[in-house]
Amino acid sequence: MSKLYTFLKYFFITFWTVFVVAPFLWAVSTSFKDFQSVNSKVTYIPWLDFEPTLEGWRVLIKSPAKGGVDIVEPYFNSIFVTCTASLISIVLGTLAAYALSRFTFKAGFVRNNDITFFFISQRIMPPIVLSIPFFIFLSTIGLLDSLLGLVVVYIVLLMPIAVWIMVDFFNRVPKELDETALIDGCNPYQAFYKVVLPNSIPGLIVAGMFCIIFGWIDFFFAFILTFTEVQLLPVKVVALNSSITPWWSLSASALVSVAPLIIVAFIVERYLSKGNLSGALK
Amino acid sequence: MNLIGEKISYKPDEQFHLNDVSFNFKKGNLYTILGRTLSGKTTLLKTIAGLLNPDQGSISFEEKDFIKIPVWERNVAMVYQQFINYPHLNVYENITFPLEQRKLSPEQIKKDVDEALKTVGLVGFENRKIQELSGGQQQRVALARSLAKKAKILLLDEPLVNLDYKLREQLREEFKRIFSEGLSQDTILIYSTTDPQEVMELNGEVIVLDEGKVLQKGPAKEIFENPSNLKVAEISNDPPMNVLKGSKNLKNLNFENISLEIPNHFKNLEDKDYNFGIRASEIKLDENGEEFEIELAEISGSETLLHLKRGNSKIIALIEEVMNFKIHEKVKINFNANKFYAFGEDEKLVSSPYGGTNGKN
Numbered sequence: 001m002s003k004l005y006t007f008l009k010y011f012f013i014t015f016w017t018v019f020v021v022a023p024f025l026w027a028v029s030t031s032f033k034d035f036q037s038v039n040s041k042v043t044y045i046p047w048l049d050f051e052p053t054l055e056g057w058r059v060l061i062k063s064p065a066k067g068g069v070d071i072v073e074p075y076f077n078s079i080f081v082t083c084t085a086s087l088i089s090i091v092l093g094t095l096a097a098y099a100l101s102r103f104t105f106k107a108g109f110v111r112n113n114d115i116t117f118f119f120i121s122q123r124i125m126p127p128i129v130l131s132i133p134f135f136i137f138l139s140t141i142g143l144l145d146s147l148l149g150l151v152v153v154y155i156v157l158l159m160p161i162a163v164w165i166m167v168d169f170f171n172r173v174p175k176e177l178d179e180t181a182l183i184d185g186c187n188p189y190q191a192f193y194k195v196v197l198p199n200s201i202p203g204l205i206v207a208g209m210f211c212i213i214f215g216w217i218d219f220f221f222a223f224i225l226t227f228t229e230v231q232l233l234p235v236k237v238v239a240l241n242s243s244i245t246p247w248w249s250l251s252a253s254a255l256v257s258v259a260p261l262i263i264v265a266f267i268v269e270r271y272l273s274k275g276n277l278s279g280a281l282k
Numbered sequence: 283m284n285l286i287g288e289k290i291s292y293k294p295d296e297q298f299h300l301n302d303v304s305f306n307f308k309k310g311n312l313y314t315i316l317g318r319t320l321s322g323k324t325t326l327l328k329t330i331a332g333l334l335n336p337d338q339g340s341i342s343f344e345e346k347d348f349i350k351i352p353v354w355e356r357n358v359a360m361v362y363q364q365f366i367n368y369p370h371l372n373v374y375e376n377i378t379f380p381l382e383q384r385k386l387s388p389e390q391i392k393k394d395v396d397e398a399l400k401t402v403g404l405v406g407f408e409n410r411k412i413q414e415l416s417g418g419q420q421q422r423v424a425l426a427r428s429l430a431k432k433a434k435i436l437l438l439d440e441p442l443v444n445l446d447y448k449l450r451e452q453l454r455e456e457f458k459r460i461f462s463e464g465l466s467q468d469t470i471l472i473y474s475t476t477d478p479q480e481v482m483e484l485n486g487e488v489i490v491l492d493e494g495k496v497l498q499k500g501p502a503k504e505i506f507e508n509p510s511n512l513k514v515a516e517i518s519n520d521p522p523m524n525v526l527k528g529s530k531n532l533k534n535l536n537f538e539n540i541s542l543e544i545p546n547h548f549k550n551l552e553d554k555d556y557n558f559g560i561r562a563s564e565i566k567l568d569e570n571g572e573e574f575e576i577e578l579a580e581i582s583g584s585e586t587l588l589h590l591k592r593g594n595s596k597i598i599a600l601i602e603e604v605m606n607f608k609i610h611e612k613v614k615i616n617f618n619a620n621k622f623y624a625f626g627e628d629e630k631l632v633s634s635p636y637g638g639t640n641g642k643n
Binding site: 174176177179180181182183184185186187190195198199 | 331333352353354355356358359360362364366368369370379380383384427
């Protein structure tokens with residue numbers, strides 16, 4: 001029984017690993033091919049099946065004037081928009097979540113849970129419903145096709161995630177911990193940043209990770225709300241696909257797009273296994 | 283200079299959590315609040331700490347209106363029944379936290395913390411993480427943090443309830459030592475518990491609380507000997523005091539077709555119906571006694587708790603040896619008539635073996 005279990009376990013792990021990693025290897029291999037190697041016959045292994053070339057990668061940093069596509073600027077735009085929006089969402093979302101977790105709000109029939117649901121409901125709606133209002137809103141305040149406009153829109157998208165995760169997290173931090181801090185001479189603000197916040201790092205990391213992922217991969221709003229002035233990475237990558245599909249530079253740009261998320265995942269994983277609250281919760 | 287509470291009421295929802303509670307706590311004394319779960323003990327302590335604001339009533343300390351002072355300026359200390367420490371700090375930092383908050387000098391902090399660590403017996407654990415400690419040690423850290431503060435009001439909310447039996451016994455002993463040595467004459471110590479035994483051992487002034495109301499106040503001995511009514515008698519005994527509905531006539535006490543000779547302290551009692559109270563420990567197995575049916579027999583440590591039934595009355599007897607009984611078996615028992623309490627039909631104490639009556643209290 002246990003032997004079979006071990007076998008099945010390793011079988012599925014192997015299967016899943018191949019399933020996940022194969023497309024990446026395929027993309028890595030493709031990014032070093034030229035037109036000939038992609039279109040003439042199926043090729044896999046560099047030097048053996050085809051002669052590797054860096055052309056696919058070079059195109060990415062060449063300016064359009066020299067026949068390149070230059071994803072450097074969109075890349076930094078994406079980093080800027082994602083990080084700024086995530087940071088603001090986390091800061092505001094954490095404060096909102098703390099309030100929702102610790103204080104009781106009453107406004108007519110609205111209670112804490114309704115407010116939390118209101119935040120989440122922003123994510124339940126299909127994004128396309130919001131596209132026209134956002135478009136009109138941004139054009140009215142003159143922020144269409146600008147980084148700032150995108151940051152504003154992304155905050156709307158990301159803050160619900162932060163609030164949702166952090167409310168749940170704060171609900172699991174015993175209220176007595178805040179009370180002890182108050183009794184020990186902290187005013188409510190000190191209690192929050194000296195005691196509650198340091199114990200919420202695992203939650204903040206999870207929330208931050210989700211914000212970064214959802215901000216980074218968004219294509220829809222980046223596509224609708226920008227034209228020529230500002231471009232974000234997802235739009236630029238998809239735009240590579242014109243009359244001829246340049247598989248080599250498409251693969252290369254896809255790889256550089258995923259790279260930051262992979263790095264984030266590795267860093268976050270280390271912190272997640274470290275942090276726990278068992279000392280306070282027991 | 284006392285901590286005085288007057289007519290404090292707190293009613294956040296349908297029910298009173300505190301109902302017209304008054305107290306006068308003097309410095310250098312130990313007060314215990316005895317009550318069952320949800321009787322309002324924690325609410326009362328939180329009100330004193332300032333975490334809750336009462337709907338009515340006033341609290342004053344050192345002649346100042348306490349309610350106007352926010353929690354963080356009140357200089358109280360509190361130990362919770364859950365082991366609450368700062369998980370992101372180690373043992374030493376946990377204890378220094380409130381002292382640093384008050385901006386004491388580093389020398390003073392070091393001195394106070396070392397002293398507190400010594401008192402609770404955690405010397406050598408300074409650099410441990412909180413998560414690495416056992417429950418008892420975590421509670422010691424919480425206690426050390428409270429002691430190091432040298433707060434004028436120290437609140438302990440059922441500090442032993444979440445510990446296992448052995449540790450509880452051990453820490454209870456230590457508490458008695460800590461309270462007598464480690465506290466200055468300036469401190470008011472308030473200790474809440476559900477356990478009558480703890481109250482008797484700590485031997486301070488007792489407030490019996492039930493459903494947010496104060497039922498009785500007085501020294502531990504007085505509460506034990508002369509509970510002012512049936513509720514107090516139930517709350518202040520473990521197992522709760524047995525209650526038998528019956529009557530007294532010229533010659534006998536009668537209940538459940540049992541007649542007992544009238545004990546001396548009942549001689550002057552009016553002839554009428556009473557609720558008779560008798561502690562579980564005053565009931566003995568006796569071949570010549572009255573027949574009861576066993577409903578349940580629990581062995582607890584070296585004692586056996588017999589849940590007995592006769593007619594409409596259910597009682598608990600505490601037998602001081604380990605014995606095996608079958609359920610529904612019949613046993614014969616005898617009551618120590620000299621230890622009977624009489625409560626009126628209004629449940630107030632009428633006569634006690636220790637001479638108290640409701641009128642006296």
